[in-house]
Amino acid sequence: xxxxxxxxxxKSHKARSVWIREFFREMAKHRHVTxxxxxxxxxxxxxxxEANYPRFNMRGGPRRPVKGVNLVNHxxxxxxxxxxxxxxxxxxxxxxxxxxxxxxxxxxDNPEDFIMTPPSLKKLNFNRTVGKKFLISFKGTIRKVxxxxxxxxxxxxxxxxxxxxxxxxxxxxxENSQFALCLEGHLPWSYRFSEIINxxxxxxxxxxxxxxxxxxxxVDYDRFALRGECVETLVEEAKRMGKREISRRLKYMENVxxxxxxxxxxxxxxxxxxxxxxxxKMDLPMTNPPPPNGDEGCVLS
Numbered sequence: 571x572x573x574x575x576x577x578x579x580x581k582s583h584k585a586r587s588v589w590i591r592e593f594f595r596e597m598a599k600h601r602h603v604t605x606x607x608x609x610x611x612x613x614x615x616x617x618x619x620e621a622n623y624p625r626f627n628m629r630g631g632p633r634r635p636v637k638g639v640n641l642v643n644h645x646x647x648x649x650x651x652x653x654x655x656x657x658x659x660x661x662x663x664x665x666x667x668x669x670x671x672x673x674x675x676x677x678x679d680n681p682e683d684f685i686m687t688p689p690s691l692k693k694l695n696f697n698r699t700v701g702k703k704f705l706i707s708f709k710g711t712i713r714k715v716x717x718x719x720x721x722x723x724x725x726x727x728x729x730x731x732x733x734x735x736x737x738x739x740x741x742x743x744x745e746n747s748q749f750a751l752c753l754e755g756h757l758p759w760s761y762r763f764s765e766i767i768n769x770x771x772x773x774x775x776x777x778x779x780x781x782x783x784x785x786x787x788x789v790d791y792d793r794f795a796l797r798g799e800c801v802e803t804l805v806e807e808a809k810r811m812g813k814r815e816i817s818r819r820l821k822y823m824e825n826v827x828x829x830x831x832x833x834x835x836x837x838x839x840x841x842x843x844x845x846x847x848x849x850x851k852m853d854l855p856m857t858n859p860p861p862p863n864g865d866e867g868c869v870l871s
Contacts, residue, residue, distance in 0.1 A: 572597065572604065572610060573610035574597060575614060587621065589689055597838045612845055615658050618660070619661055641658075641660075655670065656671050659674050663679075663680065663683040674686050676759040676784070685784045686837060687764045688759055689761070696768060698820050698821075699770075700813050700816050705728040706728055707744070708729075708732065709740050744765060752766055770823065772794060772795065772819055772820070775798075776798070776801060777797055788829075789830060796808060
């Protein structure tokens, strides 16, 4: 069972973030939640580093989230620490994991960690059309870390690179692109990853540090995304892909979007499926690691 802390785990001068408020609201609806801490295996805290949702740079969360030794000390001071796993939500999944703490991050070097999707900052509609206006696109800032990739794509037919103020709106471009480039930003993950899937654009993912993707215990990314280490190769694969194959990939991706990416309700259900792997069988391919309580996992198909 899961116990939800109620406005008691953040520091007194820090408010519960917008993202955490939404996530708690969805988690509270499930039958795996208990009001009795003595009956709980997992304890959901409000500790999160998500500060950009619902708009980038809006500061929809803690301006300076408690980190490092201060965070560890704070978690260990919570009233129910030691009774079960305490869940926190910091971007790097493995950093704060311990016997008493499970960090649900946007990235992780540990394949057993549960990885949550970064929240979408834009409201996008899934477009299942085959034969969209734009073949391959990217909308965003050309940061230094991305420059080598964009230099390789300059003048490449079928590739649209759109910067701010060039006439292409983000929503329109994403929803009308057959494929979309998913690249690193400040960190080896991006809010754009969720938005690409929400829009129905097949993601082209440069591997780099994206080896373990959100919800990878449940989702077979090779059934819809293209992944590799060379952007030119990914672009050529996208160009060669036939309409029947595109349609097949979009069908699976739409199902994935509804089950895992579309909103906070889907995110919450995915976390519960990970924590309680025997709770509900799914019709998506799934290979569970041993769950956090140490029991044997299971394979569902």
